[in-house]
Amino acid sequence: xxxxxxxxxxxxxxxxxxxxxxxxxxxxxxxxxxxxxxxxxxxxxxxxxxxxxxxxxxxxxxxxxxxxxxxxxxxxxxxxxxxxxxxxxxxxxxxxxxxxxxxxxxxxxxxxxxxxxxxxxxxxxxxxxxxxxxxxxxxxxxxxxxxxxxxxxxxxxxxxxxxxxxxxxxxxx
Amino acid sequence: xxxxxxxxxxxxxxxxxxxxxxxxxxxxxxxxxxxxxxxxxxxxxxxxxxxxxxxxxxxxxxxxxxxxxxxxxxxxxxxxxxxxxxxxxxxxxxxxxxxxxxxxxxxxxxxxxxxxxxxxxxxxxxxxxxxxxxxxxxxxxxxxxxxxxxxxxxxxxxxxxxxxxxxxxxxxxxxxxxxxxxxxxxxxxxxxxxxxxxxxxxxxxxxxxxxxxxxxxxxxxxxxxxxxxxxxxxxxxxxxxxxxxxxxxxxxxxxxxxxxxxxxxxxxxxxxxxxxxxxxxxxxxxxxxxxxxxxxxxxxxxxxxxxxxxxxxxxxxxxxxxxxxxxxxxxxxxxxxxxxxxxxxxxxxxxxxxxxxxxxxxxxxxxxxxxxxxxxxxxxxxxxxxxxxxxxxxxxxxxxxxxxxxxxxxxxxxxxxxxxxxxxxxxxxxxxxxxxxxxxxxxxxxxxxxxxxxxxxxxxxxxxxxxxxxxxxxxxxxxxxxxxxxxxxxxxxxxxxxxxxxxxxxxxxxxxxxxxxxxxxxxxxxxxxxxxxxxxxxxxxxxxxxxxxxxxxxxxxxxxxxxxxxxxxxxxxxxxxxxxxxxxxxxxxxxxxxxxxxxxxxxxxxxxxxxxxxxxxxxxxxxxxxxxxxxxxxxxxxxxxxxxxxxxxxxxxxxxxxxxxxxxxxxxxxxxxxxxxxxxxxxxxxxxxxxxxxxxxxxxxxxxxxxxxxxxxxxxxxxxxxxxxxxxxxxxxxxxxxxxxxxxxxxxxxxxxxxxxxxxxxxxxxxxxxxxxxxxxxxxxxxxxxxxxxxxxxxxxxxxxxxxxxxxxxxxxxxxxxxx
Numbered sequence: 001x002x003x004x005x006x007x008x009x010x011x012x013x014x015x016x017x018x019x020x021x022x023x024x025x026x027x028x029x030x031x032x033x034x035x036x037x038x039x040x041x042x043x044x045x046x047x048x049x050x051x052x053x054x055x056x057x058x059x060x061x062x063x064x065x066x067x068x069x070x071x072x073x074x075x076x077x078x079x080x081x082x083x084x085x086x087x088x089x090x091x092x093x094x095x096x097x098x099x100x101x102x103x104x105x106x107x108x109x110x111x112x113x114x115x116x117x118x119x120x121x122x123x124x125x126x127x128x129x130x131x132x133x134x135x136x137x138x139x140x141x142x143x144x145x146x147x148x149x150x151x152x153x154x155x156x157x158x159x160x161x162x163x164x165x166x167x168x169x170x171x172x173x
Numbered sequence: 174x175x176x177x178x179x180x181x182x183x184x185x186x187x188x189x190x191x192x193x194x195x196x197x198x199x200x201x202x203x204x205x206x207x208x209x210x211x212x213x214x215x216x217x218x219x220x221x222x223x224x225x226x227x228x229x230x231x232x233x234x235x236x237x238x239x240x241x242x243x244x245x246x247x248x249x250x251x252x253x254x255x256x257x258x259x260x261x262x263x264x265x266x267x268x269x270x271x272x273x274x275x276x277x278x279x280x281x282x283x284x285x286x287x288x289x290x291x292x293x294x295x296x297x298x299x300x301x302x303x304x305x306x307x308x309x310x311x312x313x314x315x316x317x318x319x320x321x322x323x324x325x326x327x328x329x330x331x332x333x334x335x336x337x338x339x340x341x342x343x344x345x346x347x348x349x350x351x352x353x354x355x356x357x358x359x360x361x362x363x364x365x366x367x368x369x370x371x372x373x374x375x376x377x378x379x380x381x382x383x384x385x386x387x388x389x390x391x392x393x394x395x396x397x398x399x400x401x402x403x404x405x406x407x408x409x410x411x412x413x414x415x416x417x418x419x420x421x422x423x424x425x426x427x428x429x430x431x432x433x434x435x436x437x438x439x440x441x442x443x444x445x446x447x448x449x450x451x452x453x454x455x456x457x458x459x460x461x462x463x464x465x466x467x468x469x470x471x472x473x474x475x476x477x478x479x480x481x482x483x484x485x486x487x488x489x490x491x492x493x494x495x496x497x498x499x500x501x502x503x504x505x506x507x508x509x510x511x512x513x514x515x516x517x518x519x520x521x522x523x524x525x526x527x528x529x530x531x532x533x534x535x536x537x538x539x540x541x542x543x544x545x546x547x548x549x550x551x552x553x554x555x556x557x558x559x560x561x562x563x564x565x566x567x568x569x570x571x572x573x574x575x576x577x578x579x580x581x582x583x584x585x586x587x588x589x590x591x592x593x594x595x596x597x598x599x600x601x602x603x604x605x606x607x608x609x610x611x612x613x614x615x616x617x618x619x620x621x622x623x624x625x626x627x628x629x630x631x632x633x634x635x636x637x638x639x640x641x642x643x644x645x646x647x648x649x650x651x652x653x654x655x656x657x658x659x660x661x662x663x664x665x666x667x668x669x670x671x672x673x674x675x676x677x678x679x680x681x682x683x684x685x686x687x688x689x690x691x692x693x694x695x696x697x698x699x700x701x702x703x704x705x706x707x708x709x710x711x712x713x714x715x716x717x718x719x720x721x722x723x724x725x726x727x728x729x730x731x732x733x734x735x736x737x738x739x740x741x742x743x744x745x746x747x748x749x750x751x752x753x754x755x756x757x758x759x760x761x762x763x764x765x766x767x768x769x770x771x772x773x774x775x776x777x778x779x780x781x782x783x784x785x786x787x788x789x790x791x792x793x794x795x796x797x798x799x800x801x802x803x804x805x806x807x808x809x810x811x812x813x814x815x816x817x818x819x820x821x822x823x824x825x826x827x828x829x830x831x832x833x834x835x836x837x838x839x840x841x842x843x844x845x846x847x848x849x850x851x852x853x854x855x856x857x858x859x860x861x862x863x864x865x866x867x868x869x870x871x872x873x874x875x876x877x878x879x880x881x882x883x884x885x886x887x888x889x890x891x892x893x894x895x896x897x898x899x900x901x902x903x904x905x906x907x908x909x910x911x912x913x914x915x916x917x918x919x920x921x922x923x924x925x926x927x928x929x930x931x932x933x934x935x936x937x938x939x940x941x942x943x944x945x946x947x948x949x950x951x952x953x954x955x956x957x958x959x960x961x962x963x964x965x966x967x968x969x970x971x972x973x974x975x976x977x978x979x980x981x982x983x984x985x986x987x988x989x990x991x992x993x
């Protein structure tokens with residue numbers, strides 16, 4: 001392990017731009033400033049894991065993520081309406097170091113033959129296990145134009161539209 | 174990010190919304206598309222980049238870049254930012270990208286001739302850092318900084334770096350004569366040995382005598398094998414003397430001696446200080462205009478051990494014994510020099526595996542051109558090249574170094590998964606070049622499964638399955654088809670079974686089945702393809718089937734313990750009637766099997782079932798050891814086809830203290846030992862290792878609590894007592910393992926003796942005894958490592974009885990008033 005404070009190549013255990021950006025917006029909207037978003041990740045033991053297949057099981061996730069340390073808790077992301085897996089989860093470790101190692105060694109590798117993404121997270125809270133998309137899944141699955149068999153085919157919003165068009169066509173209009 | 178910021182700003186000022194597609198500000202005075210901002214890159218940014226990427230490009234002459242960097246900085250000596258960049262980046266590279274040290278040193282040499290004030294700053298920083306790392310006992314960093322200074326030998330007056338190396342040796346000799354078990358002395362000798370080649374390949378001349386004199390001294394320490402070498406060898410010399418590797422420093426010592434006899438050719442090390450222009454002419458010796466004294470470094474009389482526990486290192490090559498050499502043989506000093514530089518690179522850059530992989534693939538940029546053949550040269554082509562001048566296959570040399578760390582005993586510097594990820598990344602960057610190298614490595618490891626250290630063959634298994642999971646589970650299984658005839662307990666069969674199981678754990682049975690050739694299909698049994706294993710109580714033929722079903726329904730509807738109790742009682746009553754010696758056994762079987770069945774949907778389902786019935790499970794274990802054993806049996810039986818899930822549940826039951834570590838060991842190594850055949854099952858080794866790991870982790874936490882600084886009585890005694898108690902328990906655990914397995918290894922296991930003709934000499938018995946020996950070696954080593962860790966920590970801890978600093982009562986009151 002390097003003992004330098006500033007490294008000669010980028011580190012893979014930094015919070016993603018998504019996290020920094022998301023919190024920036026929130027912070028600017030409010031009068032009372034929240035603590036720096038990255039401060040909340042100091043000592044974080046939880047990871048948000050994305051781009052999972054809907055069919056990937058807890059056991060598979062456990063099998064891979066336990067390679068970075070004992071897992072304290074695993075929360076599957078669920079469709080808000082169907083309560084079925086919708087392609088993300090939270091993995092909580094016992095130590096911050098395990099979570100950092102997970103970003104370095106597991107984020108960006110494959111699980112169930114998909115490249116998964118791991119992002120440091122300030123911690124799971126009740127309610128966050130549900131998709132925030134209109135149809136109950138993750139937002140990214142609403143407007144996806146490519147077909148992804150592991151994540152329910154085309155984006156749901158498009159899918160709906162396509163279905164409607166097909167129905168209308170069938171009705172002879 | 175930048176785009177996002179613009180959007181947001183725009184949204185705010187337009188009252189939000191509608192700006193999504195706009196990429197540019199739409200202020201009136203900004204009506205044309207802005208051109209890319211003209212931007213003059215400051216010189217320090219340019220130099221910074223040049224320095225950071227030094228030697229990385231095969232398209233540029235590194236010698237030109239070296240001179241270019243030195244000139245830029247020397248010409249702008251007054252630019253402080255530029256000076257700082259040179260000084261800081263140079264040393265950052267020394268400490269983080271060791272393969273670049275000769276190039277960074279060449280920049281410093283060139284700077285020295287242009288502007289000695291500038292190189293003085295580099296030397297100052299280098300020596301400050303060196304002093305800091307010596308004081309901290311960070312020996313790898315010390316080695317790298319000394320290597321850097323050694324490469325600068327030409328600019329120093331007199332003997333330059335040699336007096337410092339002599340001082341290192343004096344400390345090593347003291348340590349060694351004080352104790353034959355000393356390891357720190359070996360570490361210091363390693364620093365010396367791995368400095369010498371860089372001094373001798375530097376432009377300094379006339380130091381042959383000093384180098385040889387030093388080597389003569391280190392010989393006795395480096396060439397005497399340390400008592401622990403055998404214990405950390407990839408192969409126990411008892412199992413496979415031929416494959417057991419030499420110690421790293423012993424090897425380096427003999428290679429250096431050979432090199433001294435050949436005029437320090439050191440073929441692989443680059444000499445980038447050789448001036449670019451005079452290439453065709455006769456090389457002039459590099460001349461140094463002004464010489465400076467070697468920086469003042471103090472080596473404390475008692476050198477510290479450092480943050481990492483020390484062990485001897487063994488040289489492993491997964492490409493040894495090939496018909497043609499693709500990596501330098503151990504008779505060639507390149508083997509040690511390349512390995513050392515690669516291993517440090519790998520371990521230092523664990524925070525960016527992609528960068529690590531890139532440097533491994535680019536290894537040919539950092540050594541002399543004739544060291545390696547062209548990248549991605551096929552193995553067969555190596556045969557044709559073998560005669561002429563001996564060059565090595567860069568991919569093999571790189572992969573070999575990663576495996577040396579993956580198979581480092583007792584443990585590598587980082588989590589094993591890091592080394593997995595480096596290999597994955599290498600394969601992603603250069604699949605055509607790396608995949609065949611991995612293939613040959615896998616063959617070597619597979620062919621040595623019988624005699625390899627058992628912990629390492631399990632690491633191999635784990636890596637293999639994980640690696641394949643990143644590459645569509647494709648492997649040439651057909652080449653091992655004939656091994657399917659081997660007995661089930663044969664190490665190769667155990668590996669095949671174990672690997673397929675691990676693949677399934679990362680994927681699912683049907684998928685894995687689809688990747689296998691015909692002869693392997695029967696290994697993926699029907700049971701493995703079932704998400705929910707059968708619940709045996711659904712069959713009328715199973716005793717207590719009615720109660721078993723009832724229990725499953727009760728558990729499913731989250732019934733209270735009061736509702737469950739009568740069903741349990743009914744089973745126990747029947748069992749009593751049938752003359753079962755411990756009626757709690759069948760009732761526990763029904764209860765736990767029902768929990769597994771109801772919880773079969775997912776890990777969190779089974780965990781919530783266990784959680785709800787925790788008190789009953791805890792009581793069962795406390796009441797009857799036989800019933801506690803039955804908890805394990807029921808879990809293992811229910812998930813017999815998917816042992817990964819079974820051992821995961823056992824692991825959670827240990828966390829809930831429903832099971833004790835000893836109960837898991839007793840279950841596996843006494844009740845289920847089956848004449849030793851259980852030792853051939855990879856998931857059992859995994860379970861026992863994990864269980865022992867829990868105990869040793871806890872022990873280490875207690876040690877950490879006991880040895881924290883600023884601790885005084887009475888806490889010291891309290892913690893010390895806990896430590897002693899837990900330590901005795903841990904020792905008892907290791908003793909249990911030793912006794913249980915020893916009988917298998919010695920062939921005196923009761924069940925073994927009872928089989929066949931009682932001679933303990935059935936054909937399979939030899940294999941079982943070997944399993945026994947390999948298990949013993951692993952757990953003896955673990956026991957030894959933990960004992961050493963505790964002793965070492967306690968040596969440095971505050972002794973029991975140390976009272977806190979006396980606090981004067983009056984002062985305290987004053988303080989209190991002051992705070993108010």
